[in-house]
Amino acid sequence: MKSVPVFDVLVIGAGVVGAAIARELSRYKLSIAVLEKEEEPAFGVSKSNSGIIHPGTQNPAGSLKGRLCLEGNILIREISRELGLDFKEAGELIVAFTQDEIQRLLTIKSEAETLGVPGLKIVDMAWLRENEPNLNPEAIAALYAPSAGVISPYRLVYALCENALKNGAEFYTQTKVENIIFTKPGFEIQTSKGMFKARYVINAAGLYADETSAMVGINDFRIAPRKGQEFILDNKKENLTNHLIFPLPSKVSKGILVIKTADGNPMIGPTAEEVEDKEDFSTTEEGLKKVFEGARKLVPSISQDDIIAYFSGLRPASGDDFIIRYEDKAPGFINVAGIQSPGLTAAPAIAKMVCGILREKGLQLEKKEDFICEREKPIHLFNISLSETEKLIKQDAGYGDIVCRCEMVSAKEVQDAITAGARTMDGIKFRTRAQSGRCHGSFCTTRLMKILSEKTKTPLTAITKSGKGSEIVKGERVSL
Amino acid sequence: MCEKDLVIVGAGPAGMAAAISAYESGVRDILLLERDQYLGGILNQCIHTGFGLTYFKENLTGPEYAHRFIKKINAIKEIEVSLKSFAVHLTNENVLTYIKPGALEKIKAKAVIMATGARERTREMVHIPGTRPAGIFSAGLAQKLINIEGLLPGREVVIIGSGDIGLIMARRFILEGAKVKAVIEIQKQSRGLTRNVVQCVEDFGVPFYLSHRIAKIHGKNRVEKVDVVRVDEHLHEVADSMFSIECDTVLISVGLIPENELIEMAGAVIDKKTNTPVAQEINKTSIPGLFVCGNSFKIYDLVDSVSKDSIHAGYQAAEYIRGLG
Ligand SMILES: Cc1cc2nc3c(=O)[nH]c(=O)nc-3n(C[C@H](O)[C@H](O)[C@H](O)COP(=O)(O)OP(=O)(O)OC[C@H]3O[C@@H](n4cnc5c(N)ncnc54)[C@H](O)[C@@H]3O)c2cc1C
Ligand SMILES: Cc1cc2nc3c(=O)[nH]c(=O)nc-3n(C[C@H](O)[C@H](O)[C@H](O)COP(=O)(O)OP(=O)(O)OC[C@H]3O[C@@H](n4cnc5c(N)ncnc54)[C@H](O)[C@@H]3O)c2cc1C
Numbered sequence: 127m128k129s130v131p132v133f134d135v136l137v138i139g140a141g142v143v144g145a146a147i148a149r150e151l152s153r154y155k156l157s158i159a160v161l162e163k164e165e166e167p168a169f170g171v172s173k174s175n176s177g178i179i180h181p182g183t184q185n186p187a188g189s190l191k192g193r194l195c196l197e198g199n200i201l202i203r204e205i206s207r208e209l210g211l212d213f214k215e216a217g218e219l220i221v222a223f224t225q226d227e228i229q230r231l232l233t234i235k236s237e238a239e240t241l242g243v244p245g246l247k248i249v250d251m252a253w254l255r256e257n258e259p260n261l262n263p264e265a266i267a268a269l270y271a272p273s274a275g276v277i278s279p280y281r282l283v284y285a286l287c288e289n290a291l292k293n294g295a296e297f298y299t300q301t302k303v304e305n306i307i308f309t310k311p312g313f314e315i316q317t318s319k320g321m322f323k324a325r326y327v328i329n330a331a332g333l334y335a336d337e338t339s340a341m342v343g344i345n346d347f348r349i350a351p352r353k354g355q356e357f358i359l360d361n362k363k364e365n366l367t368n369h370l371i372f373p374l375p376s377k378v379s380k381g382i383l384v385i386k387t388a389d390g391n392p393m394i395g396p397t398a399e400e401v402e403d404k405e406d407f408s409t410t411e412e413g414l415k416k417v418f419e420g421a422r423k424l425v426p427s428i429s430q431d432d433i434i435a436y437f438s439g440l441r442p443a444s445g446d447d448f449i450i451r452y453e454d455k456a457p458g459f460i461n462v463a464g465i466q467s468p469g470l471t472a473a474p475a476i477a478k479m480v481c482g483i484l485r486e487k488g489l490q491l492e493k494k495e496d497f498i499c500e501r502e503k504p505i506h507l508f509n510i511s512l513s514e515t516e517k518l519i520k521q522d523a524g525y526g527d528i529v530c531r532c533e534m535v536s537a538k539e540v541q542d543a544i545t546a547g548a549r550t551m552d553g554i555k556f557r558t559r560a561q562s563g564r565c566h567g568s569f570c571t572t573r574l575m576k577i578l579s580e581k582t583k584t585p586l587t588a589i590t591k592s593g594k595g596s597e598i599v600k601g602e603r604v605s606l
Numbered sequence: 607m608c609e610k611d612l613v614i615v616g617a618g619p620a621g622m623a624a625a626i627s628a629y630e631s632g633v634r635d636i637l638l639l640e641r642d643q644y645l646g647g648i649l650n651q652c653i654h655t656g657f658g659l660t661y662f663k664e665n666l667t668g669p670e671y672a673h674r675f676i677k678k679i680n681a682i683k684e685i686e687v688s689l690k691s692f693a694v695h696l697t698n699e700n701v702l703t704y705i706k707p708g709a710l711e712k713i714k715a716k717a718v719i720m721a722t723g724a725r726e727r728t729r730e731m732v733h734i735p736g737t738r739p740a741g742i743f744s745a746g747l748a749q750k751l752i753n754i755e756g757l758l759p760g761r762e763v764v765i766i767g768s769g770d771i772g773l774i775m776a777r778r779f780i781l782e783g784a785k786v787k788a789v790i791e792i793q794k795q796s797r798g799l800t801r802n803v804v805q806c807v808e809d810f811g812v813p814f815y816l817s818h819r820i821a822k823i824h825g826k827n828r829v830e831k832v833d834v835v836r837v838d839e840h841l842h843e844v845a846d847s848m849f850s851i852e853c854d855t856v857l858i859s860v861g862l863i864p865e866n867e868l869i870e871m872a873g874a875v876i877d878k879k880t881n882t883p884v885a886q887e888i889n890k891t892s893i894p895g896l897f898v899c900g901n902s903f904k905i906y907d908l909v910d911s912v913s914k915d916s917i918h919a920g921y922q923a924a925e926y927i928r929g930l931g
Binding site: 362405407408409410411413414430431433434435436437512515516519520523524526527528531534564565566567568569571572575586587590591592593594595596597598599600601602603604 | 703706728744755
């Protein structure tokens, strides 16, 4: 029988949390495996969220998520620089419409200041008129948090994965963890792609973290999905708002927001709905209604005609806070569960915390001298000037071969995305934006399929949207 | 930056007719840009007949109709054709930037005619709730997959909307051995031409649900079924009228929108509802020397009318250039 290697650390899940942990661990002399059930990383919760790097406001004082959010907000800046990501520090405004609401703003402000959120101030009506002209004129004040920003959530995950891979971490996609056997010490991990062995297992399985945890007998928490529907508007409306606009938060969520994504599209949402099914990614008419009501309260000129896309995401919530702990009942197993919002923001801080736990529990963390902290910034024509584009086209004619008309994506960018790991149409979309504009891929789908087919030597009929079972076409044409 | 008398963007029937007409009206320095690798525009994928009945008094296929213009274009050496050339920027002084493999070019033109055609309205624009699996196509994309790429997008198809492209695709799918389970139209009447309703749907016995609306798309990886409801005259859902149809494919055929992002970028006044230029006269815009023709000026049912109006645009541009002296 072939002997199975024993990894020092095995991470379940290649969402933002698993990816951040893998990248952080790859600084050290360790053997690392990341197992992901989907065809590509970032196909779980981490692909469908608001992409906000929260400043740390709106978290209960003393909460784990509050602390990690604040830390993550600082760490993300360095990560963006190192990994060539566009982090935009847009600043956030929590808007008040009544005197009572101003009182609540003051409470939020003082709680957040205790936590250490920097630069907070209350701005008045005149400031709002000047800086946010499309805001509802009935707004009388707002809490301004300058350190809030936006990032492309999936490109963050891809950057973390690519850098971890470069530093020796191994990624196994389409590899679903089915059972875990505690071998005292260490673990045998049974998957859809065979058996893995590891000394330490980190459970970052998002919505399924309760199920994977139960595999080692830890079943004292349950992940209760909370759905959020979001609506993306045409980037023609990119000047709708200048900041991330929030209403006052409710108990369960931050409310319906009006933001601008890192790629420049206005986005409104999310709803907060408790659902049973972990695969219920449907959007509904009620959701649409609720989101527009909420968004129009903040920015009245928002119109349904500007919708170009919508999606729903599920927050993997378990109680009110994150669950990040070493399981003494299954020594070597660390749960990183219940990573609801602000999980995207907190991920880099979670990764550092997990490393700390591992060190404390006896794993030797010895720094690699040859750790590569940087990643070359991928080129996106949509966010550079035409004169820069001109230079690139001279270097490589492929930049002049435009594939996606709405978002101006070239064949070269698509090829680079495939080289970096894209294997599906969604993978190409998340990396390049091709298919994410106003025509929704009507124009570029066939060309993208052909590039993907050629580069990966896959027949056109086997090209999928997001993995097996989602083939784009049903077969070849057979003339009758 | 080089200079040109006339630059035409888009070489579908509109752009080609405008180029020929401008030449015939005396313009001798014409550049025709087309982002695709061939001339003809959307006609290349319309392999059915029904084109040219008024313009040529003949019943032609789309490619045959286009070919009559392509032959002419190729015979006129003063019309410079640049394929795989994608116009990306336009100013209110008719400075146009385009990209092609290996080059980015900037041109100052005396006049510009935009003949960029139309794009299809999407599922998102009509807010169809549900999931977003594989198997949802715009009708035009399905047409391209079958007619140009030789692929079969699906086997059990429901068509949303009764625009001409959707109707034509109903017949196309049936001829390819697929099953078309329904055409669903929210209005009381078909949006498409009567001849297409008869020849593409009724003749094949496809269930045609007028005053019905799709309420939800189901399916995780691939479309599995759709929910359909009946609507009253105010287009409101009729209670308890919901039923489901199993299918693996949903085609969206809910109309076309003129593609006018470039003239909008240049600052021309645009009607937000129709995405067409607002101007005093046909084929003109609020910017002097900037003309629009074909489906980007307004959605025409018949290509014959596209050709006719585009000839007018070519003539207008020639007049304008002559006026500059
Ligand atoms: C609508 C919405 C808006 C949000 N907005 C924000 C925001 O603006 N800012 C912010 O900071 N946070 C936000 N969040 C929260 C944020 O998206 C999440 O906290 C974060 O993405 C969680 O990442 P994760 O890696 O834990 O989960 P995931 O991304 O789901 O990763 C888990 C991975 O594990 C894989 N997996 C599961 N089971 C198995 C198995 N058995 N074997 C192998 N692999 C498995 C999954 O396929 C998945 O890829 C939002 C969330 C939602 C839903
Ligand atoms: C599926 C379908 C079926 C039809 N059936 C019939 C029928 O049976 N009978 C009938 O008479 N009519 C029919 N029509 C209508 C007819 O085909 C159209 O009205 C006609 O093709 C429109 O011509 P156009 O030149 O305006 O647009 P298009 O043919 O769309 O041409 C526009 C051209 O501009 C190019 N372009 C766009 N933007 C740029 C840019 N930025 N840079 C460079 N190039 C650009 C495009 O690549 C394209 O080649 C049908 C149309 C469709 C879509």
